[in-house]
Every structure is written in structure tokens, then in C-alpha cells.
Amino acid sequence: MSSRVKRDTARGFWFVLPAVAVIALVTFFPIARTFILSLYKYNLKFPSMKAFVGVNNYINLFQNQDFLNSLTVTVSFTLVAVSIEAVAGLLIALLINKDFKGRGMVRAFTLIPWAIPTVASAQMWRLMYSDQFGVINDIAKKTGIVHEYINIIGRQPQAFWAMVCADAWKTIPFMALLLLAGLQTIPPQLYEAARVDGANKWKQFWAITLPMLKPTLLVALIFRTLDTFKAFDIAISLTNGGPASSTELLSLYNYKVMMNQLNFGMGATISIVIFIFTMLIAFLFIKVLGANPYGK
Amino acid sequence: MKNRHKNILGKVLFFVGVAFVIFFMFFPFYWLFISSLKGDQELYKMPPNWLAHKPLWNNYIKIFTEHNIGRNLLNSLMVSTITTLVSLAIGSSAAYALAKFKMRGKNFVLSLILSVSMFPGIVIVSPLYILFQQMGIINSFASLILPYLTFSLPLTIWTLHSFFQQIPDELVEAASIDGASPFKTFIKIITPLAAPGVFTAAILTFIGAWNELLFAKIFITDSKKFTVPVSLILFQGQYDSAWNLIAASSVVITLPLIIMVLLLQKYIIAGLTAGAVKD
Numbered sequence: 001m002s003s004r005v006k007r008d009t010a011r012g013f014w015f016v017l018p019a020v021a022v023i024a025l026v027t028f029f030p031i032a033r034t035f036i037l038s039l040y041k042y043n044l045k046f047p048s049m050k051a052f053v054g055v056n057n058y059i060n061l062f063q064n065q066d067f068l069n070s071l072t073v074t075v076s077f078t079l080v081a082v083s084i085e086a087v088a089g090l091l092i093a094l095l096i097n098k099d100f101k102g103r104g105m106v107r108a109f110t111l112i113p114w115a116i117p118t119v120a121s122a123q124m125w126r127l128m129y130s131d132q133f134g135v136i137n138d139i140a141k142k143t144g145i146v147h148e149y150i151n152i153i154g155r156q157p158q159a160f161w162a163m164v165c166a167d168a169w170k171t172i173p174f175m176a177l178l179l180l181a182g183l184q185t186i187p188p189q190l191y192e193a194a195r196v197d198g199a200n201k202w203k204q205f206w207a208i209t210l211p212m213l214k215p216t217l218l219v220a221l222i223f224r225t226l227d228t229f230k231a232f233d234i235a236i237s238l239t240n241g242g243p244a245s246s247t248e249l250l251s252l253y254n255y256k257v258m259m260n261q262l263n264f265g266m267g268a269t270i271s272i273v274i275f276i277f278t279m280l281i282a283f284l285f286i287k288v289l290g291a292n293p294y295g296k
Numbered sequence: 297m298k299n300r301h302k303n304i305l306g307k308v309l310f311f312v313g314v315a316f317v318i319f320f321m322f323f324p325f326y327w328l329f330i331s332s333l334k335g336d337q338e339l340y341k342m343p344p345n346w347l348a349h350k351p352l353w354n355n356y357i358k359i360f361t362e363h364n365i366g367r368n369l370l371n372s373l374m375v376s377t378i379t380t381l382v383s384l385a386i387g388s389s390a391a392y393a394l395a396k397f398k399m400r401g402k403n404f405v406l407s408l409i410l411s412v413s414m415f416p417g418i419v420i421v422s423p424l425y426i427l428f429q430q431m432g433i434i435n436s437f438a439s440l441i442l443p444y445l446t447f448s449l450p451l452t453i454w455t456l457h458s459f460f461q462q463i464p465d466e467l468v469e470a471a472s473i474d475g476a477s478p479f480k481t482f483i484k485i486i487t488p489l490a491a492p493g494v495f496t497a498a499i500l501t502f503i504g505a506w507n508e509l510l511f512a513k514i515f516i517t518d519s520k521k522f523t524v525p526v527s528l529i530l531f532q533g534q535y536d537s538a539w540n541l542i543a544a545s546s547v548v549i550t551l552p553l554i555i556m557v558l559l560l561q562k563y564i565i566a567g568l569t570a571g572a573v574k575d
Contacts, residue, residue, distance in 0.1 A: 002398075004398055008397035009397070009398075009401075011393070011397065012394075012397040012399040012402070013399075015392060015393030015397070015478075016389075016390045016405060018389065019389070019390035020405065020409075022442075023409065023412055023446065023450075026420065026424070026443055026445055026446050027412050027420060030420035030424050030427075031419055033423035034422055037422055037423065092317055095310065095313045095314065100314075106314065106317075107561070107565070108558055108561040110321070111561055111564055111565070112325075115503055115553045116550045116554070117507035117509070117525050117528075118507065118509070118525075119507075120528060120549055120550045121324070123328070123528065123542055123543065124328045127327055127328060127543060128324060130539075131342070132342065133331070133342070133344050134344070135327055137342070138342070138343045138344055142343070169320070169321075169324065173321060174568070177565065177568065177569070178569060181565075229416075230416035230418070232417075232418065232509065233507075236509070236529065237528075237529050237532070251416065251510070254418050255418065255421075255514075258421065258422060258425075259514060264425075264426075267421075268423075271416070271418050271422065272419065274416050274419060275419045278414060278415065278416050279414075282411075
């Protein structure tokens with residue numbers, strides 16, 4: 001080891017220490033505690049009855065219908081929402097990937113849905129979905145899609161799709177922006193060469209655009225999949241999980257077990273399961289599909 | 297001739313496409329805004345008015361006088377600002393060392409920090425709740441700022457790390473030959489050069505903290521200390537019929553972010569795309 005490395009490592013230690021210490025304190029230490037808690041029967045209502053139960057919480061959890069329902073809802077929501085967002089985001093990115101007047105403005109406005117709080121965007125959608133003052137019901141009735149106004153977020157399966165739609169509205173622009181940045185790194189010479197060879201736009205898309213965009217697309221997909229899988233805000237503020245738990249995402253179910261039932265032992269178990277799933281998703285993307293979220 | 301027709305058709309399709317995208321993005325805002333101006337009678341009506349015929353600006357005064365949203369805005373402003381400053385203070389020094397020092401184990405530290413940004417927030421809720429209760433900081437802003445650092449520090453460190461890497465090593469070495477300490481080099485030379493990066497990290501952190509709901513809803517139960525997302529979700533539960541006021545509140549808590557995004561879009565786009573696109 002050169003003396004430079006030795007000296008820098010010693011100095012760097014002090015530069016990095018505060019950040020790593022904080023992260024350890026508020027992340028690693030609590031995760032370890034959550035794991036330990038998940039092995040206990042522990043309800044805040046009856047703290048004296050705390051008892052070690054080993055993996056029993058996990059066994060019970062996977063036999064619990066509410067949990068299994070919530071898991072199904074979350075997996076379907078993630079698959080459906082992320083696919084729609086990726087396809088629509090790609091279409092928009094391709095659309096605005098050319099020079100036109102006002103492109104900068106379109107790009108800036110694209111950021112707005114992404115930046116606003118999900119709680120606020122959920123209120124927007126509730127105002128539009130409502131059967132008492134909502135514009136979507138108005139349009140649906142006028143165009144003959146429905147004959148009577150319906151409470152969209154109070155029905156199955158409409159509520160699920162209403163949640164997908166609200167989530168897509170907020171995220172498609174973000175997806176488009178990331179993919180646009182990726183498209184702009186593709187050298188134009190590739191397209192010129194393809195044109196000389198007589199490849200049409202469709203062929204160019206499959207032979208050049210998609211393969212060149214793959215790294216960006218995978219990184220966008222990994223972050224979107226993780227975010228959607230752990231989504232909480234949209235479910236609690238749009239439908240609060242209803243009707244009949246058809247929109248109860250895992251994080252919301254976890255929240256209710258902890259904060260309404262005060263069942264911290266089972267709550268911790270659900271948290272650990274969510275944690276393991278997120279790590280599996282990240283692993284799948286990075287090791288199997290070759291996504292590289294580390295950038296360079 | 298045929299080509300020209302094709303060209304015009306392409307242009308028309310392009311503008312229809314762009315117009316559709318803009319409409320899809322903006323219509324929800326429009327509906328929110330006109331709903332916020334409607335009185336009860338005009339609001340609860342099917343089919344709805346597509347315009348507010350008797351705009352009631354009083355709704356906006358009401359949410360400040362009767363529902364004290366000013367307090368919530370102030371709380372959010374304080375929490376977000378402190379989170380941003382703390383993240384920058386401890387995140388920038390870590391990012392600098394990881395980018396510029398020839399340290400052992402820096403890739404390990406970097407991937408560790410990145411993996412933290414993927415962790416679901418809910419996994420740390422129960423132990424932190426018990427810990428904060430024992431420490432007596434439930435209902436204080438500290439109980440929000442601490443967990444917010446779990447997402448803001450990885451974000452700050454990764455953003456700044458990529459900005460610091462672009463600063464030439466010669467500058468750092470020249471300063472050290474001139475006898476400047478690493479700390480002095482960092483403050484006097486590096487930080488000003490990395491200003492756009494610092495700005496980017498600050499904005500992204502601020503937005504993240506402003507919008508956060510899960511921790512804010514669990515760790516704060518005193519209504520005087522609610523942040524804006526929490527106040528909005530409780531408003532929904534408490535005054536289920538006051539949808540015009542809910543709409544007005546949504547406008548008010550969204551507006552600061554819209555202004556920020558439009559003024560600072562350059563920095564935000566730089567930050568968001570830095571991770572996804574390799575140069």
C-alpha cells in the first residue's frame with residue numbers, strides 16, 4: 001500500500017464517518033432491531049406479554065388471507081403500473097426527442113407532476129373520479145360509456161385501475177425525462193448509417209434505439225419497480241386500501257397492522273418480508289438483467 | 297410531392313401528440329383549481345360545471361384563518377430546510393472524500409450507501425418509533441429529520457460524488473502543494489466549483505422532505521406540528537364534505553413546488569438523469 005493511499009484512507013475516514021454513522025444509526029441499526037422484533041409476539045397494547053416465538057410470525061403471516069391478498073394486490077399493481085409507465089414514457093420520450101420550439105418548456109413542465117406531493121395528486125384524482133362532482137363520470141356518461149354516475153374509487157375493480165391511473169399520471173413524465181436523456185446520448189451517425197443501408201424507422205427503433213437505450217431503461221425500471229413495490233402514499237390517500245382491501249398495498253397493510261392494531265411483532269415481520277422482496281427485486285435487476293445503478 | 301404530404305402529416309401527428317401529452321398532464325391541475333374556487337352549491341352538482349361560474353376566493357382565506365394551513369406550511373418549510381442543510385453538511389464531506397481521496401474500501405462504502413436508498417422506509421418504522429418514544433422525541437421535528445436522512449444522505453452523496461469527480465485532480469493537488477489542508481481545500485476550492493451539484497442535491501432533498509408522508513404521519517401526533525402532507529390527509533378524513541377546501545389546500549401546498557421546479561428545472565434534470573445516463 002502506497003503512503004498516499006495510507007494517508008488518504010486515514011483522512012478520508014474522518015470525512016466519511018459522520019455520514020456513515022448517521023446511516024448506521026437510522027438505517028442498519030433499526031433494520032436489525034426490526035428483524036429481532038419480528039421473532040417476538042409483541043403488541044404495544046399489552047407490552048408485558050412480549051414473548052419470543054421464533055419464526056412463528058412468518059409462518060402465520062404466509063397463512064394470513066389479508067397478507068396474501070395485499071401481496072397479490074402489490075405485485076399486480078407493480079407489474080401493471082410499471083409496464084404502462086415504461087411504454088408511455090418511452091413513447092413520449094421518442095415524441096419530444098427532436099428539436100422544436102418550446103421543447104425546453106415542455107421538459108420543464110414535465111417535472112411538475114413528479115415534484116408535487118402524492119397526497120395532493122391523489123386529491124386531484126379524487127376530485128375527478130367522484131360521482132358527486134367528478135369530470136370523469138361526466139365524460140363517461142355523456143359519451144355513453146356508463147348510464148349512471150358511479151363512485152369509481154368505491155368499486156371493484158375500478159378502484160384498482162383508478163390507482164394505477166393516478167400513479168401513472170405522476171410517474172410517466174419522470175420516466176419520459178429519464179429516457180429522453182438516454183435517447184440523447186445515442187450518436188446520430190448510427191441512424192445515418194442505417195438509413196444508407198435502407199432500414200426504415202421501425203427497423204431503426206429495434207436495431208438501434210432499443211439496444212442503445214437498454215442501460216438507461218433498466219436503471220429507470222429498477223428504481224420505478226422498487227418505488228412502486230413499496231408505494232404507500234397513493235394507497236392511503238386515494239382509497240385507504242378499499243373497497244374490500246382491493247387496493248391495500250403491502251406498505252399500507254403493514255402500517256395498519258402496526259398503527260391500528262399496534263401489533264408491532266407482526267408489523268416487524270411484514271416489514272422484513274417487504275425488505276426481502278425489495279432486495280430480491282434489486283438483485284434480479286442488477287445480477288440477472290445487468291442493470292447498473294452505480295452509473296460509471 | 298408524396299414526400300411533402302408525408303412531412304405535413306408527420307408534423308400534424310407530432311403536434312397532436314404533444315398537445316395530448318400537455319392536456320393529459322395539465323387537466324388534473326385545471327380541475328383542482330376550478331374545484332378550489334367553487335362554493336358548496338356549485339361543487340356538489342352533476343353534471344359539474346367545467347368553469348367556476350361564481351369564483352369564491354374566500355376558500356383560500358378560509359384555509360388560512362379557519363384551518364391554519366399557514367402553520368403546516370411553516371412546519372414543512374422548517375423540517376425540509378433543516379434536513380437539507382444537515383444532509384449537505386455531512387453528505388458533502390463524505391462525497392468529497394469518496395470522489396477525490398485514494399481511499400481503500402470506497403467502492404464498498406458507495407454501494408452500501410446506494411443500497412440504503414433502495415430500502416423501504418417502513419422497515420425502520422417500528423424500532424424508530426420505540427426508540428423515539430424512549431428518547432422522548434416523538435412529536436418533535438428531530439423525529440422527522442433523522443429518518444429523512446436515510447433517503448436524503450444517499451441522494452446527496454451520490455449526486456455530489458458524480459459532480460466532485462468531474463473536478464480535475466490537478467486543482468486539488470495544486471492546493472495541497474501550496475500547503476492547504478484537505479479541509480481548507482474542500483471549503484475554499486472544491487465547494488464553489490461544485491455549486492451546481494450542491495444546488496441539485498439541495499433541491500432534490502428539499503422536495504423529498506416536503507412530500508414525505510409515512511414518517512410524518514406516524515412520528516407526529518400533535519396537530520400543531522403537522523407537515524403539509526399530513527394535514528391534507530387528515531383534512532380529508534375530518535371534513536369529508538369540504539372538497540373545495542381540500543382542493544384549495546392542495547393548490548397551496550403544491551404551488552411552492554411548482555414555482556421551484558420551473559425556476560430550477562435545469563438543476564433538477566441534471567440530478568435526476570445523472571444516475572441513469574452514463575456519459
